[in-house]
Amino acid sequence: MLRYDPESDRSEWRAYDVPLRAPGTVLGLLHHIKEEIDPTLVFRRSCEQGVCGSDAMSIDGRNRLACRTLVDDPSRTISVAPLPGLPVVRDLIVDMRPFYDNYKSVAPYLIGAGPAPEGRERLQSPEEKARFDNSTGCILCAACTTTCPVFRRRDTYAGPAALVAAHRFIFDSRDAGDDVRYPLVAHLDGAFGCRTAFSCTDACPRGVEVTRAIAEVKRWAVRHGSGREEDRRL
Ligand code: SF4
């Protein structure tokens, strides 16, 4: 495991021998290390069910959720390190602020055309919901963004997770924020920065079709910028 001590500003790999009595998860091994071997180890986790996204880390060189990574071979050596591409605070904890700043940069909220109809919610058909449903699976774990080769070179690039959030609202039939969101995504630090490496889609633990979502945002931006409003959500 790659441990980082902020007091000495030193990182070092340390090996731990952890018993595995039944198929378990990497998160279970981390708990064992903290409870039985070294209480100074720190890592984030919350739901332990693959829902909160707080325990994303690099496991055997791939970004994954520790609670969703099964271990069934007790003799196996597993490498664990913090997510790449973000500043490390301590051990497996990274500073998520640059990630959240990029997320906020795409206006990731519904911009309604006006007040909601009196006495009821803004309605939407199942077909309209299906248009962006896959993107709602995002849990903001940052596995995609921190594996993206463009983001790793240039952190001003919004990154895959932010663009998935943009997709979720651009293709929502209730959203009227095109003119707000267009200047936020239609540039090289937005959707046009994507080089279609597919590493984001491979990393996503939630099955979000990240690369496809970004491609759709690109296509929408080209159409919106050219004034072809009738094609807005095709
Ligand atoms: S798209 Fe997937 S990998 Fe990226 S932040 Fe959302 S859940 Fe995590």
Ligand code: FES
């Ligand atoms: S602890 Fe919540 S996703 Fe793993």
